[in-house]
Amino acid sequence: MTQLPFQERKTPWRAVLDLTTGCYPAFAWGGPLGNILPVFHFHDVSREALEPYLKYLKENGYQTVTSEAMSQWARDRIHPGRRSVVLCFDDAWASMWTVVTPLLEQYEMSAVTYVIPGRVADAPDSRDPAAWNAGEGDSLATWPEIKAMQASGRVDVQAHTLTHAKLFCSEQVVGFMTPETHLTTLGRPVLEFGSPPQVMEDNMLGAPLYLARSRMSDALAYVDTESARQACVEHVAANGGSECFKQAGWRQRLEETASRHPGRFESVEEREQSQLSELAEARDLLKRHLPGHTIRQICFPWGIAGQSAVELARRSGYETAVADRLWGRRCMWKKTDPYHIMRLKHSYIFALPGRGRKSLYPFARRS
DSSP states (O other): OOOOOGGGOOOHHHHHHHHHTTOSOGGGGTOOOOSOBOEEEEOSOOHHHHHHHHHHHHHTTOEEOOHHHHHHHHHHOOOOOTTEEEEEEEEOBHHIIIIIHHHHHHHTOOEEEEEOGGGOOOOSSOOOGGGOOGGGOOOBOOHHHHHHHHHTTSEEEEEOOSSOOEEEEEEEEEEEOOTTOOOOTTTSOEEEOSSSOEEOOTTOTTOEEEEEEETTSSOOOEEOOHHHHHHHHHHHHHTTGGGGGGSTTHHHHHHHHHHTSOOEEOOHHHHHHHHHHHHHHHHHHHHHHSTTOOOOEEEOGGGOOOHHHHHHHHHTTOSEEEOOOTTOOSSBOTTOOTTOBOOEEGGGGGGSSSTTOOOSTTTTTOO
16 A cells, blocks of 8 residues: 655654654753754644743743744854744644734744645634634634734744645545545645635545645645546435445445546646745735735645755745754754754743753653
8 A cells, every 4th residue: 555655654653763863952851952943833722721831931031033033043053042942833723813922922922823825814804812712613814813913023924835735646545535534624635726725525425535645745646536536426425425335335336436537647847836836826925915024934734845845945935944854853953954944842842941841751742
């Protein structure tokens, strides 16, 4: 069976490799901070989850810096100063506006948020943080909120590609959309690019699923799968909808249906053009919405960046990039590659030197 490359898998073995090859900074093991710049990442957060980290940083005299300082350290070797850290919030969820920005104001700190402009909705006005109910479902910050965050001086808006796309990259069917299938909001494979992109939906019962990888990987996308998807969805609808999956042999029948409608692999040229669009259009769209603001950094979704994507990021004018790689150090140091900045989970903030410092193991496994 086709599998993801080792570097792109979320596996405990990757953590073991990083731990045994010195990828983690000394402070993670109880050592000193040294002449590095730690970069921590968060996603969607609640006030209760985030505030203890900001309180710890404040009480122990840490300062927060953003993408400009990251660029100066990576490119010009100018360190931002003693006890500096970077706080990153991927995707710019609604909580970036309703939770993070008010807390940054309260603690007099700053952070970087990576926005997916092709998925951002417009709205007549910003939501009231005090009235926002986090249980209302997955939601990204809107354009008025992103503009207000940037204008606050506390949030540095940078790019997370245009659509944060994951694409099919194998002709081998690995599953089908069933009533039990659960795909995350940003983990749904993109079927057609646009603003917003067309993605796999829960109501596409019977649609074939193929191995999917980030658009920013070096994989060639498996495209033109619409006919197979439509044929499988129609088969399920004609055989009882969700009841179809209770019938013996349903998988074999769907596999046979899909096999009669093969797709194709894109060319290298098509891949590069698609990647360039994701990088350049993200930067241009953010600039249009945030005139006068410098978009200098790209954060690659899931930390995945193939050789092609890294080179295209350079050509697109990005000064730095957040990207994972094997053997890379999970901090910024004097030899950091500007296009392979690696980060630590936010739980490692409590490993920073200071009062109330915690040991590694109780929290290293938390997300």
